[in-house]
Amino acid sequence: MHRRAGDGWRAIPHIVWTLAMDADHKSPPGDYPVPARDIGPSPDDDPESEDRRRGGPKPPRKTLSQILTEIGRDPARDVVAVDDLIAHLGGRGRAGLILIFAFPNVLPAPPGLSGVLGLPLLYLSVQMMLGRLPWLPGFIGDRSMPRERFAQLMERLGPWLGRAERLLRPRWSLLVSHGAERVLGALCLVLAAVLALPIPFGNILPAFAICLIALGILERDGVWVAAGTVVGLGSLLLVAGVVYALAKSAIFILLNAFA
Numbered sequence: 729m730h731r732r733a734g735d736g737w738r739a740i741p742h743i744v745w746t747l748a749m750d751a752d753h754k755s756p757p758g759d760y761p762v763p764a765r766d767i768g769p770s771p772d773d774d775p776e777s778e779d780r781r782r783g784g785p786k787p788p789r790k791t792l793s794q795i796l797t798e799i800g801r802d803p804a805r806d807v808v809a810v811d812d813l814i815a816h817l818g819g820r821g822r823a824g825l826i827l828i829f830a831f832p833n834v835l836p837a838p839p840g841l842s843g844v845l846g847l848p849l850l851y852l853s854v855q856m857m858l859g860r861l862p863w864l865p866g867f868i869g870d871r872s873m874p875r876e877r878f879a880q881l882m883e884r885l886g887p888w889l890g891r892a893e894r895l896l897r898p899r900w901s902l903l904v905s906h907g908a909e910r911v912l913g914a915l916c917l918v919l920a921a922v923l924a925l926p927i928p929f930g931n932i933l934p935a936f937a938i939c940l941i942a943l944g945i946l947e948r949d950g951v952w953v954a955a956g957t958v959v960g961l962g963s964l965l966l967v968a969g970v971v972y973a974l975a976k977s978a979i980f981i982l983l984n985a986f987a
Contacts, residue, residue: 800879820946
């Protein structure tokens, strides 16, 4: 009987199977052993590949000092307006602006500066108390300074702000919740009103308390919020004592003048 040309090729699987059985391989017909290869870890076991599938890990959150420094180094702008700061700070604009307007009052400043900076603090504190987005009227939001001057200001203030930010971390979340922020807004409103009053050296402690509260809200640090609240209440007692002493002295002088 003559074999067809394709019969030899059809016999090859049978020959391979016979050799495999002779080598004590017990695999069933049709399943030929495949040599093991090192194919590496499964992509499902690789956390980096998981991040890549999800679009990569989220970039670290920028701090306030980094954002302000970038604004000061931006060559595309000639001036830096208050509304520009609100736009760049985004959801942190309210607490960030409160910190920016309160901080100059912590340092010795010319008379009348606290009254000028106290007005924006009043607006922003009311918005925090009501839970609204940051907004300032045009005569405040349109105020600007040259970018070079803003950059020089950040060169001096940036390192101090950066040191404070390194001490901040999320903790005591109850004190930085949305409900707590409204209470803190009411406290900042009272402190801003005191800050705007022409009381000699009466603006340093209230401004310092507002700065602590604003930093705590920015970085969700309830410890700094608690410290700012304590300092704020203490400053209110101190200012109340000063006002009482001044009023009592004025009454005494008037009574003696007309006695």
